[in-house]
Amino acid sequence: MSQSPRQSAGRAVPTSADVARLAGVSRATVSYVLNNTEAVRISEPTRRRVREAAEELGYVPHAAARSLRAGHSRMVLLPTARVPVGPLYGTFLNELQWALRRLDYTVVQYGSLGLDGDEAARAWAELRPVAVVSFGEVELTPNGVEILKRSGAKAVITVGPRRVEGTHALVMDQGRVGRVATEHLVGRGRRRIGVVVPEEPGLEMFSGPRLDGARQAVAGTDAVVVPLPLRYEEESANELAGRWRALGLDAVFAYNDEYAMLLMRALQDAGVLVPEETAVVGCDDLLLGRLLRPRLTTVRIDMVIGRRLAELVDGAVRDPEGTPEARDLMASQLVPRESG
């Protein structure tokens, strides 16, 4: 066998057997006491001895051993990969984690940057999570979903712009963002509407549907939509602004407030009047957008509260066969200000 000493410093990691020995009871009793097992009555003196022994040794149960024995874990795995898309996202993630923990899940974010779909799925599956909640940062293939399910995941949930085969898809309707922004612009009489499409990788899952939404909004009107690739850099914005007149646009939906601020500054520097010549609409309702002159018109996204999603996850775990479709995870609302 040969199990070499676990700790370099003589002191080994205490196990329930150590607690049992110190308390002068069996390991079974330790387990009963520490888990407050209802089905078994343990005398108060014994309980105290066990508790004190555990305390003295600094005993912490071994989650892996526990879930190995139990045959399942309560781990919810959240793959992450991208740089944050905005402050909403971080807040939302925090909320979700908090809510899941209240439902007694162990929430773990797993950085999967640079892993492709199936590699990632295998890596996640090794941890035997009871549920995986993916925000579309990592491409999840039907095959990857199959791997996860075979490895015991009760629920694979994708929250994102589009459905993924075999998962509980919670659709965040990004298209609606583009639609709301564009309808507003069309309603204000704008006809040639640019839509900024960030060139940064990893944003396609959001920018694509937003562009599509914008196209839907102009369908059946005489307005047109023009995609505008843009990097989040001054030079890129200046370059775009330089050929603005040639593009003949009278409005732009700038993907989000940051791109909007970038572009608006470039337009103003190029002598394009906002909103007279060109209306600008952002998205996210950042505080900073309100500080601009003109103040930035924007689309506010009210992300589902984390608690709601946590409940959906919990439901999917309890009833893996059910189909908890939900399309109400995101509401988008236009916040008209001065820029368009």
Add this chain to the structure above:
Amino acid sequence: MSQSPRQSAGRAVPTSADVARLAGVSRATVSYVLNNTEAVRISEPTRRRVREAAEELGYVPHAAARSLRAGHSRMVLLPTARVPVGPLYGTFLNELQWALRRLDYTVVQYGSLGLDGDEAARAWAELRPVAVVSFGEVELTPNGVEILKRSGAKAVITVGPRRVEGTHALVMDQGRVGRVATEHLVGRGRRRIGVVVPEEPGLEMFSGPRLDGARQAVAGTDAVVVPLPLRYEEESANELAGRWRALGLDAVFAYNDEYAMLLMRALQDAGVLVPEETAVVGCDDLLLGRLLRPRLTTVRIDMVIGRRLAELVDGAVRDPEGTPEARDLMASQLVPRESG
């Protein structure tokens, strides 16, 4: 015993025993083949049979079982709690995860929002990580460190503004940020220097040392530092700007670029000339700061590359007794522009 069927759908999660059965070999052989164990020679035909069986069943090894047997894991746990402090942070985290994975660690972020120090430490310890890298988001007490070490963590590393007892402290010298900004302002002849201290909770670990750094910078000069509590809201900024003249300040270090932009706008609206009457310096070198007029002077923080920190973590794991102090994790450099 009674281990009820693991999967509601008849299909159970395949184990190495299933692979062995299908391939007509022993579990030992399966292990040897799948792990490419050097010490043991397995014939090529057998290897192929095992691989095919594993493939056919969709076998994925069980990480918990493996690390239980091994007596250690390669999990690095990154506690997270707060909303992101800035775009640097997310990028840095991604880099770190990527670099650690290349060193064959499993990186896991554990959302610990709302857990106090010892609760959190216990929760982390249950996962038996080989290392914990804490960014000071969760208060890590000496006691918490002790819990982690007793549970087998080879390295507890704190990356943050101040040392924590018993850990490998990688100090990010936030004080330097305040010092750099303030020295610059003093050098430009400013004498009454406000320092914005955000009222939002969770930022104290950064704002405190930055304020101290500013104080150090004026020590021995005739300049003074005045702390300015501020919430990240327009009203708060307007209120502060309203009594600006009464404060008699000729400069302000605004904690970061976002607070700087907020305050600068409020000052301008209140008729305070920037930089003539009051110089404004931010921090983070956000693109948006460059778009303001006047352009925002700022302090750029060059965070250690993730790979460097990953190496430090790896070193600490390999030699837990060593003391890999590093104070070079953060370099701060003033970027003078127009605002001060």
Add this chain to the structure above:
DNA sequence: TTGAAAGCGGTACCAT
């Protein structure tokens, strides 16, 4: 009320 023991899914020593 408590204890003995089986077994979760792997790994690695020792035999064959």
Add this chain to the structure above:
DNA sequence: ATGGTACCGCTTTCAA
């Protein structure tokens, strides 16, 4: 070149 098997830490049945 393979297989048998003990064991990691914990839970839970069954017996005492």
